[in-house]
Amino acid sequence: MEFDGRWERDGRNPLAAALLLVIGAGTFYFLAQSLLLNGYIMFDELLRKDVVSSPDLGTAMRETYRRYRVPILTVLALTQFLLLFLVTITRVRVWHTRKAFAYLGFTKFPVGGILLGVAGVLTLLPAVEYLGHLIYSLVPNLRNFGDSTSPLVTATTPGEYALILFAIAVTPAICEETLFRGYFQRTLQRRMSAPWHYLLSGTLFALFHQRVLSLPSLILVGVYLGFLFSRYNSIYTTMASHFAYNGTLIVLANSALRTSRFVNADGFTLTTVEISLALFAVVTGVIVATTRGSVPSAGDSAGASTVAPG
Amino acid sequence: MHLHERTAFIGRYTLSDLFDRTFKMMSRTGRTSLIYSLSLYVPLAVLFAISISRLFATISDLAHLHLADESARALILHFAPATVWILILSLLGWAGQTFVNLAVTHHVATVASGSAPPPATYALLVWKRSFRKVLVQQLITTAAIIVVVIAGGIVGLVGVLLCLLSKDSGTLIAVVLVVDYFATIAGIGILSTYLIFSTQLVVFDHETAVGGLLHSGRIVRGSFWRVLGITLLISLMFSFSINLITTPVVTVSFLPSLSGLIQLAGGDSDATAAYAILDSLRGLGTGIAIAIVIQGVASSFFLPVFFALFCVDLKARKGEFPQPPQPLADTPQPLADSPGAGADGI
Numbered sequence: 001m002e003f004d005g006r007w008e009r010d011g012r013n014p015l016a017a018a019l020l021l022v023i024g025a026g027t028f029y030f031l032a033q034s035l036l037l038n039g040y041i042m043f044d045e046l047l048r049k050d051v052v053s054s055p056d057l058g059t060a061m062r063e064t065y066r067r068y069r070v071p072i073l074t075v076l077a078l079t080q081f082l083l084l085f086l087v088t089i090t091r092v093r094v095w096h097t098r099k100a101f102a103y104l105g106f107t108k109f110p111v112g113g114i115l116l117g118v119a120g121v122l123t124l125l126p127a128v129e130y131l132g133h134l135i136y137s138l139v140p141n142l143r144n145f146g147d148s149t150s151p152l153v154t155a156t157t158p159g160e161y162a163l164i165l166f167a168i169a170v171t172p173a174i175c176e177e178t179l180f181r182g183y184f185q186r187t188l189q190r191r192m193s194a195p196w197h198y199l200l201s202g203t204l205f206a207l208f209h210q211r212v213l214s215l216p217s218l219i220l221v222g223v224y225l226g227f228l229f230s231r232y233n234s235i236y237t238t239m240a241s242h243f244a245y246n247g248t249l250i251v252l253a254n255s256a257l258r259t260s261r262f263v264n265a266d267g268f269t270l271t272t273v274e275i276s277l278a279l280f281a282v283v284t285g286v287i288v289a290t291t292r293g294s295v296p297s298a299g300d301s302a303g304a305s306t307v308a309p310g
Numbered sequence: 311m312h313l314h315e316r317t318a319f320i321g322r323y324t325l326s327d328l329f330d331r332t333f334k335m336m337s338r339t340g341r342t343s344l345i346y347s348l349s350l351y352v353p354l355a356v357l358f359a360i361s362i363s364r365l366f367a368t369i370s371d372l373a374h375l376h377l378a379d380e381s382a383r384a385l386i387l388h389f390a391p392a393t394v395w396i397l398i399l400s401l402l403g404w405a406g407q408t409f410v411n412l413a414v415t416h417h418v419a420t421v422a423s424g425s426a427p428p429p430a431t432y433a434l435l436v437w438k439r440s441f442r443k444v445l446v447q448q449l450i451t452t453a454a455i456i457v458v459v460i461a462g463g464i465v466g467l468v469g470v471l472l473c474l475l476s477k478d479s480g481t482l483i484a485v486v487l488v489v490d491y492f493a494t495i496a497g498i499g500i501l502s503t504y505l506i507f508s509t510q511l512v513v514f515d516h517e518t519a520v521g522g523l524l525h526s527g528r529i530v531r532g533s534f535w536r537v538l539g540i541t542l543l544i545s546l547m548f549s550f551s552i553n554l555i556t557t558p559v560v561t562v563s564f565l566p567s568l569s570g571l572i573q574l575a576g577g578d579s580d581a582t583a584a585y586a587i588l589d590s591l592r593g594l595g596t597g598i599a600i601a602i603v604i605q606g607v608a609s610s611f612f613l614p615v616f617f618a619l620f621c622v623d624l625k626a627r628k629g630e631f632p633q634p635p636q637p638l639a640d641t642p643q644p645l646a647d648s649p650g651a652g653a654d655g656i
Contacts, residue, residue, distance in 0.1 A: 012330035020329050024543075027550040095326075141569040207554045212561040 104182030105235035198226025351606035355599035362595030462494030563597025
């Protein structure tokens with residue numbers, strides 16, 4: 001790949017570009033979301049003269065999320081596409097290479113890798129959810145508080161279901177993967193070796209979600225997605241896995257699961273977690289075995305690379 | 311030590327240049343930042359944690375012993391030691407942070423001028439050449455900001471008095487107060503922007519306290535919007551990235567209290583639970599202490615380096631650097647990572 005962008009021509013360090021873009025995009029993403037949503041909610045409550053209130057903070061938050069579900073999901077999707085996806089594509093084109101989509105890993109479509117990636121994330125999901133429940137069990141009063149975002153993923157009509165799937169499953173799969181794996185990790189891979197690049201990108205991905213009690217779970221998912229990207233160098237594997245993970249959570253939130261050996265009122269049982277972790281180990285082993293020898297080393301993660309003279 | 315145009319770090323920068331050069335410079339000044347900031351922030355954070363803990367312990371004791379009915383004087387006496395101690399620590403923290411930032415700025419200046427003495431040298435440089443001048447500068451700047459705030463207050467008061475003469479005074483007063491508030495904020499912003507490089511100029515050009523303030527005004531003139539825009543951008547990005555790390559730390563230390571507060575807000579609690587929440591708040595000091603260390607160390611790595619190079623950029627734009635001497639056969643060559651050489655410092 002020919003690195004003919006402005007950042008490359010001037011002999012600057014690509015890691016500085018990666019950090020600048022991720023932090024810059026993140027800053028404006030959260031700022032825009034906060035301004036748009038808080039502004040809209042305040043304006044709407046003033047017009048209605050009906051402010052959501054409850055002595056219980058968790059209930060008040062759940063009611064706010066229920067009432068403003070559509071604007072919240074719309075702003076979420078809009079800001080992700082504008083400030084994470086489009087900004088990343090245009091910056092890669094200006095700073096690094098005209099072949100932005102190739103840089104971000106949009107060229108290869110490994111069907112086997114996609115299927116294995118999805119299988120891996122789905123077998124990891126029970127353990128991640130179980131870990132989340134364990135953490136919440138340490139501070140039981142916060143469970144009600146933590147569940148307050150549930151109206152954002154529970155649908156009452158097919159239209160709402162479609163909107164939730166688009167905003168919570170499709171949009172992050174495209175936008176967050178483009179920024180965190182396609183750009184940030186891809187750029188780290190030019191100067192850092194495994195596992196450091198995917199540990200770093202996975203941890204930053206988790207921190208960006210700003211959910212303190214879910215942080216360990218999110219780090220596990222982020223590191224797994226980073227691992228997948230480093231093995232296949234294809235953004236489609238991580239997009240499909242991210243979509244499968246979020247999509248499954250939405251389906252589970254909208255399903256009435258009967259208590260059994262595998263599921264109870266708190267979620268997955270320990271038996272399910274043990275079985276799924278064993279399966280996850282098998283899937284990961286297959287991924288490692290089938291990609292052995294094809295994983296690029298630091299500096300040439302997209303094959304031969306050249307830097308255009310200044 | 312004088313800056314001249316023979317090193318890679320002297321010149322006019324674009325924003326991306328500035329960011330890239332900052333990272334390259336940080337790879338050289340990192341050790342100094344780490345040594346000085348850890349020496350300051352670790353003991354400071356420990357003392358701060360103890361003070362916070364003592365403050366909440368006092369509140370808790372007062373609640374347990376039902377001393378809230380005591381006279382105001384008695385209550386003040388209870389809180390005075392911890393409060394005074396926190397104020398002293400805040401002042402020490404402010405002076406210490408100034409010292410650390412100056413040490414890093416001195417290191418930037420030596421690297422930019424082509425030499426690099428060991429980190430211990432900078433403490434002496436700071437103490438001898440710049441510390442007192444910069445403390446005076448900060449006092450002058452604070453006084454100037456207080457003057458702007460008082461002026462804003464007087465203008466607002468006069469505006470409100472004039473509004474009271476009209477019929478629909480309520481709306482008018484609100485408008486006047488909002489305009490006055492934003493005008494005062496703008497005044498503080500303009501003043502701070504013009505004086506932003508006064509510290510760096512004491513280090514780079516051996517300016518006096520007042521000379522540094524005036525010189526800063528001169529180099530910002532003509533680039534005001536650029537300086538304001540970049541400063542706001544960097545401040546936003548820096549605080550966002552620091553919050554990403556410190557929020558989980560502080561939240562985790564606050565969890566026991568938060569859990570109790572939620573129970574209390576739900577009405578599902580009694581006085582014993584309220585005391586337990588007060589007791590649990592003592593642990594908040596640990597989280598705040600860790601956050602202080604993270605924020606202090608991170609800011610001493612990045613901010614003094616960034617603003618020192620930003621100052622260099624503005625000086626170059628004003629043509630303040632002398633032309634480099636003609637290279638002789640035995641003079642050292644420019645650094646390998648000069649712009650366009652293609653090598654990266656990190």
